[in-house]
Amino acid sequence: MNILDKIVADKRKEVDLKKSLIPVSQLEQSVLMDRETASLAQALKNSGSGIIAEHKRRSPSKSIINQDLNVQDVAMGYEKAGVCGMSVLTDGKYFGGSLDDLVLARAAVHMPLLRKEFIIDEYQILEAKAYGADVILLIAAVLSRAEIKSLSEAAKKLNLDVLLEVHNEEEIHKSIMPSLDMLGVNNRNLKTFEVSLETSKNLSKLIPDEFIKVSESGISSIDAITDLKPYGYQGFLIGENFMKTDNPGQYATEFIKTLES
Numbered sequence: 484m485n486i487l488d489k490i491v492a493d494k495r496k497e498v499d500l501k502k503s504l505i506p507v508s509q510l511e512q513s514v515l516m517d518r519e520t521a522s523l524a525q526a527l528k529n530s531g532s533g534i535i536a537e538h539k540r541r542s543p544s545k546s547i548i549n550q551d552l553n554v555q556d557v558a559m560g561y562e563k564a565g566v567c568g569m570s571v572l573t574d575g576k577y578f579g580g581s582l583d584d585l586v587l588a589r590a591a592v593h594m595p596l597l598r599k600e601f602i603i604d605e606y607q608i609l610e611a612k613a614y615g616a617d618v619i620l621l622i623a624a625v626l627s628r629a630e631i632k633s634l635s636e637a638a639k640k641l642n643l644d645v646l647l648e649v650h651n652e653e654e655i656h657k658s659i660m661p662s663l664d665m666l667g668v669n670n671r672n673l674k675t676f677e678v679s680l681e682t683s684k685n686l687s688k689l690i691p692d693e694f695i696k697v698s699e700s701g702i703s704s705i706d707a708i709t710d711l712k713p714y715g716y717q718g719f720l721i722g723e724n725f726m727k728t729d730n731p732g733q734y735a736t737e738f739i740k741t742l743e744s
């Protein structure tokens with residue numbers, strides 16, 4: 484079994500267990516359910532830098548990245564740096580994140596927050612809203628077209644933006660539908676962890692213009708972004724490059740300053 488299949492199998496068990504304990508009706512009572520959400524797609528359209536900064540403590544590909552920070556400090560640092568939005572990993576087993584991280588980030592900042600999770604069930608979308616997210620990620624590699632449709636429509640009903648992640652041509656063809664806001668090309672193959680920015684370059688022309696294009700993973704320099712912009716990318720999702728520093732917010736500030744100069 485590849486790592487992605489393993490993560491999804493674990494996730495299914497996790498979601499089933501949680502559902503049996505915390506019913507949907509309880510999630511719907513969260514004070515965060517009725518709030519107005521912020522649009523990441525809109526923020527990217529209006530931005531010169533297009534940076535989406537991630538909170539990521541560890542990952543299956545890199546093990547420990549940074550375990551010494553507080554998510555709220557990271558969130559405030561990113562917001563001050565002027566990023567368009569923040570991605571918060573909520574998977575515990577493989578990435579060391581949690582829904583508590585999401586809610587703490589929500590309490591600390593107003594910018595759009597993406598729940599970075601392996602979403603396979605509508606229940607997780609309700610959780611995303613109830614814990615303060617504005618955007619959800621859907622990963623084409625683990626979903627059928629019918630699932631992408633029903634999950635993205637469920638998200639839109641809750642006023643959440645949808646970022647659909649693809650890694651190859653087949654996944655793009657399978658996924659294109661009006662209930663998506665952004666298409667993210669993951670430069671990292673989630674099955675082998677191989678990273679290449681060529682993936683974003685090669686797939687860009689297959690993504691229709693009505694979707695905001697986001698390039699994800701393995702972006703570690705201003706040059707990489709300058710290189711990707713001519714291919715139509717308006718969003719750049721950066722995790723490790725910021726998170727491996729002692730002060731991700733400070734680092735993002737310098738990064739964005741250089742990018743915009």
Ligand SMILES: O=P(O)(O)OC[C@@H](O)[C@@H](O)c1c[nH]c2ccccc12
Nearest residue numbers: 669699700701702720721722723724
């Ligand atoms: O740390 P990086 O290489 O900058 O990557 C960030 C982000 O793209 C990556 O964490 C990611 C992209 N898609 C995912 C899906 C699940 C978990 C994590 C991810």
